[in-house]
Amino acid sequence: MKTxxxxxxxxxxxAAGTYTALCLKKAGIEPLILAKGLIGKSGASIFAxxxxxxxxxxxxxxxxxxxxxxxxxxxxxHYLIDQDYVLKGERWTEEVYYPELEEAGLYFRRxxxxxxxxxxxxxxxxxxxxxxxxxxxxxxxxxKQVRQSGIETLQETAVTKLVQNDRGEVVGVVALHCPxxxxxxxxxxxxxxxxxxxxxxxxxxxxGTREQSGDGLALTYRAGGELLNLEIQWWHASDFxxxxxxxxxxxxxxxxVGTKETARMYNSDxxxxxxxxxxxxxxxxxxPTQLKRLAEQVANGKADLNGRYFTGYDHIExxxxxxxxxxxxxFEKVGLxxxxxxxxxxxxxxxxxxxxxTNPHTxxxxxxxxxxxxxxxxxxxGSLGYTTYDAYLCAETIKNKAExxxxxxxxxxxxxxxxxxxxxxxxxxxxxxVSPISVxxxxxxxxxxxxxxxxxxxxxxSALEEIGRIREExxxxxxxNNLSLNENFGWLDALDVYNMLDTCEVTIRSALNxxxxxxxxxxxxxxDVDNENWLAKNIIFKHRNGGFEFRTExxxxxxxxxDFKREKYLDVLW
Amino acid sequence: MGKIGHDFDPLSSRYxxxxxxxxxxxxxxxxxxxxDFVTAQISRFDPAVDTKPxxxxxxxxxxxxxxxxxxxxxxxxxxxxEYAHRWYCGVKKCGTCAVRVNGREMLSCWEPALPDxxxxxxxxxxxxxxxxxxxxxxxxxxxELKPLLVRTKPYLGLPEPITDREMRAASYAxxxxxxxxxxxxxxxxxxxxxxxxSGPAPLVQLAQVALDRRDGMDRSVxxxxxxxxxxxxxxxxxxxxxxxxxxxxxxxxxxxxxxxFATKPAENKHQSAFLDIVNSRGRIDPSAxxxxxxxxxxxLNPARAxxxxxxxxxxxxxxxxxxxxxxxEYVRRLFSDVKGAL
Numbered sequence: 001m002k003t004x005x006x007x008x009x010x011x012x013x014x015a016a017g018t019y020t021a022l023c024l025k026k027a028g029i030e031p032l033i034l035a036k037g038l039i040g041k042s043g044a045s046i047f048a049x050x051x052x053x054x055x056x057x058x059x060x061x062x063x064x065x066x067x068x069x070x071x072x073x074x075x076x077x078h079y080l081i082d083q084d085y086v087l088k089g090e091r092w093t094e095e096v097y098y099p100e101l102e103e104a105g106l107y108f109r110r111x112x113x114x115x116x117x118x119x120x121x122x123x124x125x126x127x128x129x130x131x132x133x134x135x136x137x138x139x140x141x142x143x144k145q146v147r148q149s150g151i152e153t154l155q156e157t158a159v160t161k162l163v164q165n166d167r168g169e170v171v172g173v174v175a176l177h178c179p180x181x182x183x184x185x186x187x188x189x190x191x192x193x194x195x196x197x198x199x200x201x202x203x204x205x206x207x208g209t210r211e212q213s214g215d216g217l218a219l220t221y222r223a224g225g226e227l228l229n230l231e232i233q234w235w236h237a238s239d240f241x242x243x244x245x246x247x248x249x250x251x252x253x254x255x256x257v258g259t260k261e262t263a264r265m266y267n268s269d270x271x272x273x274x275x276x277x278x279x280x281x282x283x284x285x286x287x288p289t290q291l292k293r294l295a296e297q298v299a300n301g302k303a304d305l306n307g308r309y310f311t312g313y314d315h316i317e318x319x320x321x322x323x324x325x326x327x328x329x330x331f332e333k334v335g336l337x338x339x340x341x342x343x344x345x346x347x348x349x350x351x352x353x354x355x356x357x358t359n360p361h362t363x364x365x366x367x368x369x370x371x372x373x374x375x376x377x378x379x380x381x382g383s384l385g386y387t388t389y390d391a392y393l394c395a396e397t398i399k400n401k402a403e404x405x406x407x408x409x410x411x412x413x414x415x416x417x418x419x420x421x422x423x424x425x426x427x428x429x430x431x432x433x434v435s436p437i438s439v440x441x442x443x444x445x446x447x448x449x450x451x452x453x454x455x456x457x458x459x460x461x462s463a464l465e466e467i468g469r470i471r472e473e474x475x476x477x478x479x480x481n482n483l484s485l486n487e488n489f490g491w492l493d494a495l496d497v498y499n500m501l502d503t504c505e506v507t508i509r510s511a512l513n514x515x516x517x518x519x520x521x522x523x524x525x526x527x528d529v530d531n532e533n534w535l536a537k538n539i540i541f542k543h544r545n546g547g548f549e550f551r552t553e554x555x556x557x558x559x560x561x562x563d564f565k566r567e568k569y570l571d572v573l574w
Numbered sequence: 575m576g577k578i579g580h581d582f583d584p585l586s587s588r589y590x591x592x593x594x595x596x597x598x599x600x601x602x603x604x605x606x607x608x609x610d611f612v613t614a615q616i617s618r619f620d621p622a623v624d625t626k627p628x629x630x631x632x633x634x635x636x637x638x639x640x641x642x643x644x645x646x647x648x649x650x651x652x653x654x655x656e657y658a659h660r661w662y663c664g665v666k667k668c669g670t671c672a673v674r675v676n677g678r679e680m681l682s683c684w685e686p687a688l689p690d691x692x693x694x695x696x697x698x699x700x701x702x703x704x705x706x707x708x709x710x711x712x713x714x715x716x717x718e719l720k721p722l723l724v725r726t727k728p729y730l731g732l733p734e735p736i737t738d739r740e741m742r743a744a745s746y747a748x749x750x751x752x753x754x755x756x757x758x759x760x761x762x763x764x765x766x767x768x769x770x771x772s773g774p775a776p777l778v779q780l781a782q783v784a785l786d787r788r789d790g791m792d793r794s795v796x797x798x799x800x801x802x803x804x805x806x807x808x809x810x811x812x813x814x815x816x817x818x819x820x821x822x823x824x825x826x827x828x829x830x831x832x833x834x835f836a837t838k839p840a841e842n843k844h845q846s847a848f849l850d851i852v853n854s855r856g857r858i859d860p861s862a863x864x865x866x867x868x869x870x871x872x873x874l875n876p877a878r879a880x881x882x883x884x885x886x887x888x889x890x891x892x893x894x895x896x897x898x899x900x901x902x903e904y905v906r907r908l909f910s911d912v913k914g915a916l
Contacts, residue, residue: 038709041670041752042662058733099732105723105783107741107748114737129748136667136751147717179702209662242638245647245664245683330665333684334639335603435654482656484620486703490656 001419002184006032006152008398009173009188011159011216012195013039015048015135015384016374016391018142020193021151023395032186033153034175036196037211039146040139044199044351044375047207048135048384049252050125051108052284055094058108058116060124065090067122067282073560075283075574076381077353078519079535080229083559085360085379092392093385101128104141109257119255120277123284131257132326138384154184156487159215160495161418162192162223162370163411169404170223170369171411174418178492181485183422185415189403191369193394194220194356198375198382202504203349203448204441205247205306207236213440213496214503216376220356221506225367226541228378229354231511234520235453237274237290238265238311240330241346249330251311251345254285259320265290266310266342267302273309280573287350288520291453292570294347295522298454305347305452312342347453353519354378354510357539363394366541369404371397378537425494429479436493439474443467443500451504455511455523464508471501506540506548513550514538517569529572531562591814597678602686610636612687614645617694618657618704627701629692630655642682642691643671646705658704666817669751672696672758673705679755681817696758698773712754715772719780719796726790740787746825747781749818756812756822762805771805774812774822781826784833794837797830804831804844843867853909856899861888 008024010017013035021031037043054072055065072086073079102108109117109127118124128134146153156178163172163185172187196216201208221227240249253263253276262276274293280286294303303309313321318339321328331338356365358377365372373394375382380390429435450463475497480490516530517523536552543549592598606612612634619627632655634648643664649655661671664683671682674694682693699707756774757763763773772780780801784793797803812822820826835842847866851859861882864872872879882888889896899905 037662038660038668038670041668046663046667099729102732102734103725103729105786105788107745108733110733110736110738110741112737112739114735116733129745133749137748140750140752141722144717144722147713148722179708209668210664211662243641243644244637245641245643246639248663249665333599333686335600435656437651437656438654441651480656481654482620484622484658484703486621487658487660487706488656489650489658 001415002182004032004184004186006030006186006188007403008032008190008193009034009186010193010195010373011173011219012043012193012197012374012376013037013153013155014043014045014195014197014374015138015142015387016197016376016394017193017195018139018146019388019391020195020373020394022142022145022149023392024398025149025151027395027399029190029399031151032188033146033151034157034159034173034186035153035155036158036215037209038155039153040143042209042211044197044208044382045139045384045387046135047199047248048138048382049132049250050119050127050254051098051134052383052385053118053124053126054090054385057094057098058118058124058126064122064124068124068284070282070560071123071284072380072383072386074562075288076285076383078232078574079531079557079560079562080232080353080518080537080555081380082360082555083557087559088361089386089389092389096392097385097388101138101141104145106137106141117257119257119284120260121255121281121284123282125255125284127257130326132252135384157184158211158492158495159219160422161414162219163187163414163418164223164367164369165411168224168368170367171404172415174415174422176422176492176495178487178489181488181491183419185412185419187411190398190401191371191404193371193373193398194376195373195391196376198351198353198355200352200503201349202444202500202507203451204444205239205346205448206349206444207239207248207351208349211492213500215496215499217355217506218499218502220365220367220370221502221542223367223370224542225365225370226357226539227355227506227510228357228537228539229510229514230352230378230507230540231514231538232353232519232521233451233507234287234350234353234381235291236348236350237287237294238263238345239348241307241344243334246330247346247348250327251313251343252327253287253290253311256316256320259316261316261320263311263313264315265293265345266312267297268308269302270310271302273297283574289573291347291520291522295454295570305454306448307344307346309345310342311345313338314340314342349448351375351382353381354538357537361393362397363390364397422495425478426483426488426491427479428483429481430477433477433479434474435480436478436490436497439470439478439497440493440500442470442474443497443504447504451508451511453520453522455521457512457523457525460508460512460523464505464512467501467505467508475501509548510538510540513540519574522569527569529564529567529569532565535562591810599686602688605689606636606640606687608636608638610689612636612640612645613690614649615692616646616649616657616705619701620703627694630657636687640687642673642675642680642685642687642693645687645691646682646693658702658706660706667751669753672753672755672817674758679759679815681753681755684817696754698758698760698763699754709754712752712757712775715776716752716779718800719772719776720791720793721779721783723783723786723789724791725788734788736788743825743829744782744786746820747778747785749820750775750778750782751818752779753817755815755817759811759815761809761811762807769805770802772801772803774806774827777801777803777830778820778822778826781830785826785829792837794834797834798842803827803834804842849909853906854898855896856902856905859889859893859896861890861893864888865893
């Protein structure tokens with residue numbers, strides 16, 4: 001086992017992880033970024049098509065600032081958010097974040113007169129160069145900044161365990177470096193930051209990138225961290241059904257740049273059932289509203305969650321559509337014209353609103369030495385501005401904390417046991433064995449079928465049973481055809497299976513525990529939005545005896561509160 | 575910005591190769607229908623046991639609009655074959671899944687599957703395993719070219735005064751997703767250690783800032799020396815394979831050459847010699863060009879000179895005894911019309 005020592009370990013190489021590292025490096029604290037994929041190339045950040053414009057940036061007026069705030073609190077987080085955090089983050093993105101991006105050379109798209117091009121509607125968005133491209137360009141910049149500043153990185157490296165000392169403080173990690181098969185025990189004088197993002201690939205259709213298997217949540221949970229609102233799972237309702245690898249190809253239902261029109265959705269009879277510009281004009285990303293209208297079509301037999309409904313831009317003026325080149329290219333590439341064609345779409349597991357229970361003002365968790373940056377915290381859904389604000393807060397907290405004095409007692413033993421577990425998974429396929437990838441596929445299929453957008457009590461309970469069965473039976477029979485140490489994805493898959501099982505299990509249990517429907521979370525046995533009892537954190541954590549424990553904690557609502565106590569879920573727009 | 579309605583403009587030089595090879599998007603689509611099978615030969619290599627790569631063949635049922643990546647994912651996730659291939663997003667954002675299919679570089683998530691495919695890793699980078707190459711040498715090259723904006727005037731605050739038109743020159747290069755398809759396709763990089771050429775993609779990365787009018791750094795030395803841009807032969811292979819359709823030669827390499835040339839024309843030996851020869855003879859003369867740019871170095875390798883001579887690449891007789899083409903006066907008039915050409 002290789003060993004290393006650093007000041008702080010950052011798990012994740014997206015918008016949050018890289019910015020935390022850059023801030024700390026500037027302050028003289030040595031970060032080490034561990035990315036399961038490649039920095040700036042894997043994870044959720046590259047999927048951010050636009051930048052939300054918070055506050056009064058680019059000449060926004062009070063009404064527009066209020067509309068974006070309303071979007072963040074109500075439409076994007078369904079009141080499950082700290083409202084002071086929303087206000088502070090808004091000011092920070094306006095004063096620090098956007099200027100930093102532009103000074104570094106990113107190009108907020110303008111017109112030929114030099115005016116910033118924004119989306120239509122009160123809640124505004126702007127694009128870096130072109131709609132759909134913003135996250136790619138941001139992460140391209142961060143990737144280069146990380147290299148230029150000499151920050152240490154280990155890429156294609158999966159963290160398999162958070163190592164704690166006998167006081168319970170997180171003092172390091174064990175990690176597998178996939179290109180070489182080396183297992184590392186890395187100690188960190190100031191702790192570990194989890195920055196693994198809001199996405200994971202736990203369902204057979206998911207926007208989470210290839211490597212994502214709920215690791216940040218599983219690692220934290222096993223270290224005694226609290227997780228909250230895991231059931232509030234977002235879905236894309238209008239992603240290409242075919243080809244299979246385009247399950248993340250979004251036909252944006254959001255406001256478009258340069259036109260008042262938005263994409264329209266049609267059922268199997270060709271009847272239109274959703275158009276954001278008329279059905280949810282105040283929502284900047286109307287995905288839950290889309291889902292509710294889709295649920296009605298599914299109930300009438302005119303669509304399935306997995307297809308048999310269509311989305312298109314075919315009613316939009318062609319000149320406006322040209323601003324949208326990236327999406328149009330997708331149509332062309334399969335032989336369709338976006339001006340005339342509607343494409344079959346299906347639901348795709350998207351960002352998770354919940355996550356690690358995080359103090360939104362310090363990015364601390366309930367585990368000493370364990371911090372969060374970005375939307376893997378359950379304090380906010382993902383967006384690049386707030387994600388970067390989190391990174392700033394996290395770096396500030398770490399700067400002001402002293403190094404942990406003593407290196408851990410007994411942690412060598414813990415790390416050695418973990419090395420043995422990881423090495424043990426590099427084993428040949430036994431007779432009647434199963435490959436780890438087939439176990440992953442089985443988990444994803446059952447999550448898509450039984451934990452899809454429309455949830456029933458029976459479905460959730462049977463999902464939980466199946467997860468238990470896979471844990472008890474399939475994992476024991478796992479083995480590989482190939483014991484190569486280099487880029488052995490089968491070995492990585494075997495590690496992923498355990499994280500996926502843990503994350504799926506706590507997700508299903510959390511869903512069963514929230515006895516209402518809200519935002520993108522819909523269970524047919526509790527079909528009301530219940531603001532009396534469930535404007536609350538739904539917190540799950542590991543009991544000392546190994547079982548699960550829940551607690552709830554109400555949100556404070558100092559500035560914004562919903563205007564009803566209880567309403568039918570499908571009648572509530574947000 | 576993108577032209578809609580066609581995957582490519584048939585008049586554009588960059589797609590001539592595809593058209594000639596009957597390999598346009600239209601040609602690739604509709605070769606298969608649901609129920610057919612795709613035959614994929616996938617290159618395998620494990621450094622611990624193999625001395626060289628070999629192929630394994632798989633049959634995969636075709637599904638609607640299937641991409642090359644869908645075939646690869648089927649082999650790994652459904653057939654359970656643990657070969658190594660890197661991909662993350664599946665929708666042309668991450669730029670990590672590029673491979674060579676039947677000898678042509680492509681982003682596997684973006685191109686349609688074909689009935690018979692030979693799938694190999696990218697070239698010009700160390701092979702790690704199966705279809706995975708080591709990206710590190712490429713990333714180092716990019717960083718050597720200092721691809722971050724350097725402001726010499728103070729940044730005046732958000733939003734800075736600039737128009738879309740003013741950003742256009744740099745904007746083409748901003749589409750680059752670092753997939754390295756062009757880096758693999760570039761024939762100049764076949765020369766390996768014999769060339770200092772950085773390759774097309776690193777130049778695209780450099781162009782993002784060098785062609786940005788907000789950038790204040792003099793990048794001519796980087797362009798000429800570090801990137802050795804004049805070793806580019808303008809063959810358009812890079813444009814042909816670029817999945818995000820960057821006009822790499824016309825909107826990246828040519829403007830960078832112009833930038834480097836404009837700064838200090840006298841230092842651009844290759845360019846000046848090229849123009850001198852055309853001005854005096856009306857056509858390019860390879861051996862004269864080699865003599866003028868390499869001087870004595872060219873004569874020090876007589877074996878190579880003889881090989882070039884035998885293959886008809888150079889003609890010393892023409893160089894020393896040939897005369898100008900008929901109508902040379904028209905060529906020279908062009909030179910005198912274009913201010914600063916010589």
